[in-house]
Amino acid sequence: MAAHEKMPDFDVIIIGAGISGINFAYRMQERNPELTYCILDGRHEIGGTWSLFQYPGIRSDSDLYTFSFAWRPWTGKDCIVHGSIIRQYLEDSAAQEGIDKKIRFRHKVNKLSWSSSPSMWDCDITVNDTEKMSLRSRFIFLGTGYYDYEEPLPADIPGIHKFQGKVVHPQFWPDDLDYADKRVVVIGSGATAITLLPSLATSAAHVTMLQRSPTYIASLPTRGVFEAIVLKILPSSMANRVIRLKWMLFSLFMVSMCHRFPRLAKSFFLRETAKILPPGMSLEPDFVPSYNPWDQRLCLCPNGDFYAAIRSGKASIHTGIIETITASSITLASGKELHPDIIMTATGLKLRLAGGIAITVDGEPYNLSDNFTWRTAMVEGLPNLVLSIGYTNASWTLGTDSTAHLACRLLNRMRKRGLSVIMPRMTAEERKELEERPFLALSATYVKEGGNVFPKTASTAPWQPRSYYWRDLAIARWGRYQERHGVVEIGLVTDLSR
Template sequence: MATYKEMPDFDVIIVGAGISGINFAYRLQERSPELSYSILDGRHEIGGTWSLFQYPGIRSDSDLYTFGFAWRPWTGKDSIVHGSIIRQYLEDSAAQEGIDRKIRFRHKVNKLNWSSSSNMWDFDIAVNDTKMMSLRSRFVFLGTGYYDYQEPLQGEIPGIHNFQGKVIHPQCWPADLDYANKQIVIIGSGATAITLLPSLATNAAHVTMLQRSPSYIASLPSRGVFEAIVSNILPRFAANRVLRLKWMLFSLFMVSMCRLFPRAAKSFFLRETAKLLPPGISLEPDFVPSYKPWEQRLCLCPDGDFYASIRSGKASINTDTIETITTSSIKLASGKELHPDIIVTATGLKLRMAGGIAITIDGEPYEISDHFAWRAAMMEGLPNLVLSIGYVNASWTLGADSGAQLACRLLTRMRKEGVSVIVPRMTVEERQALEECPFLALSATYVRKGGNVFPKSAFTAPWQPRSYYWRDLAIARWGDVKKGMQWLR
């Protein structure tokens, strides 16, 4: 019989009170209500990404009908909304299900150690950045995403240290920044830059987006006609299901068409872009990407606000290479100079797995990047731990939910079979036979720079990366959970 010291504090500990953590907590309550759990989060409030990022105009880059939870459908009229609304939605969702009572804020997990003697995870936790405490659990769910919340990605910008005006990274946006009537240059062309430009242009004197190469930027109505009709003629429950299904199908169709017919997709996007540009402005060189659609994430702008700012004359795009930055200017390779008051370095985010937690097994360090991911959810050689990863070509929430349902299925089966430990394994021969493939199928700069932090993946099941929601959900509910997995009593 186990002694008191050998008993866990919780059956499951969830790290992260963002979308992944809250969704898993719901699934756990729904499918294994007998299990005790707690959520640990280093921040002061619910939200994760939507609590951290506070730059002007921050919004979802996926529709809220699929970005919202399946168990608490999005009922707002707009499909793309401001980050503060998303955070409030997460808070309300957690409160509705009593999940908020399970969260311990300002509890930062520094270290996780698996003890083979007790078959438990030991947590080293910093509370309020001062007090240290320990907890134990049988199972861990990491809802920490793959961004570094402490340190932004520093782009390689020649001479940036010379600039005597303000230099700001969107991840560290000052709440008191006054940019009214200022000349602003945003360096970057990703979703953050495309969100910032129309927001800053409202009060700034002028905003220039300085890019090395263009991105695909699609205009999406914030309130669609189909959504309005469905919401008016169907009961709310039915309307929610129809709209969620519509957006799932739309996302799958768009990504599939882009990958199967990249030339046709590129022509379509460029035609739509040309319609939104000011008269006399050509697509070249500022609006024709060098890559195929969905080799990088497609950027969305609600109601074409990005293009509206350009048409108004309050914003512009410059495609060029930075030669150097002086105390008061940006010198470009073309010979042109820009004279900003503020430089915003929207050059991407730094990648970091597991929230930077040091993971050890019986005191021996464990590196996620050295191992293969089983079903894109558990790590080879890492017992009783699920890592939540969403989609890059669809809503994050869909991927997080398929992972959560897989985790709940594993927990249920462990209980029914009297199993205390599950751990993905493969033989040396099996490993040698695997043909590796990228864990994330994106060519974005931040992925290329930080991609070595991701787990390994292969073309062979069960070591494949995520594919698309319905396939992953089918695997989570009915797929083989024995292959590549040790079940230990």
């Protein structure tokens, strides 16, 4: 191979122009300014999830004070906002830092191929759905999340194909859908269903949320007294830091309490729910989950809009098992029938890691799910690649930021020591000693059905799943690399900055 063919197009290629990708680009500009990079995204605009999802009421499922970037604090008055506002915030953040000029839209990465000689990644790309091209880089950052943007989670609903009305999956919301004065049944009880119900109820004849089992739905004020006071008495920059810290501590406290004292937490949530139900409505059977809080992700409804829709009589909730669906009805195992005009299958999202990109290492197919993840960021035997995964029990952004700090530190280490390759690996004996743990500690159906797409995690460091932000951040910034189960560094020739 000629010398000029071995040169990379970029030092780093970031895949994904959502929260993870934009945040990593900022951290790299901040900590590794000598490196060249670009961002590749298959969509037409910034935003990732917030560009894809367009169903009514789509909004953040965690507070914006911690969901926003640490380097560009959220200054809006509401802590939960519509998805379009989040997407605009991401676009403005990227423009502020010049990151938008590094993005190549409609560049879908199909395959990543690592070659040990000359220690680089080749990216096979489709541009505008037609043109084929390739780019080469020394390092890959995957900010692709873990949802399948192209296919929904198949809903195993008996007889759904017989229904003569409209069947809609919220992930692919039709622009021309008219649900005004229609009877709508939303099948599901997760965040999507809980978001849809109050939004649809404003113009639909009636909306019924049909669930197999209840979930915890907590009402959260969008504007807090604490925030108002802090913003009034402190300079804005200091106030933003204080408010962000408050929400980080609040999240950690709530999750910890739920895990340590599940009975107490369950009693608290059910008591709060009872206070905002319509008069005379019982908690059973529609509002008492069979699991403990945070065994599945806690759902939020801003200012209690979910319960307000039920109190208005425009919406209702029903718990039961679907026996079958006919051309015009839903028959439940209890014998009850529903007669919707539109059925919406909010039954979860299909999981897919790395955006479905095929990966090979020296010509051999590489399967992420067969290997253990190091610090929830790199995967054993996979060179020069960082995978960004956020938290399930806190804001996604916090997890991606700790990963970005770790990746930038690795890049600096490679540059300073003249390393061409850095990757985690272990011996066969060490691997036998590991006790596997779930990658995501959630019992939701979509996680159970799709959890095999994730890399393995273990009970011992550094192969453990995520814990909490401050611990992960401390490890990312100051943790040791070379340890019994640590990163193995190889290649002492190439300077990454060249």
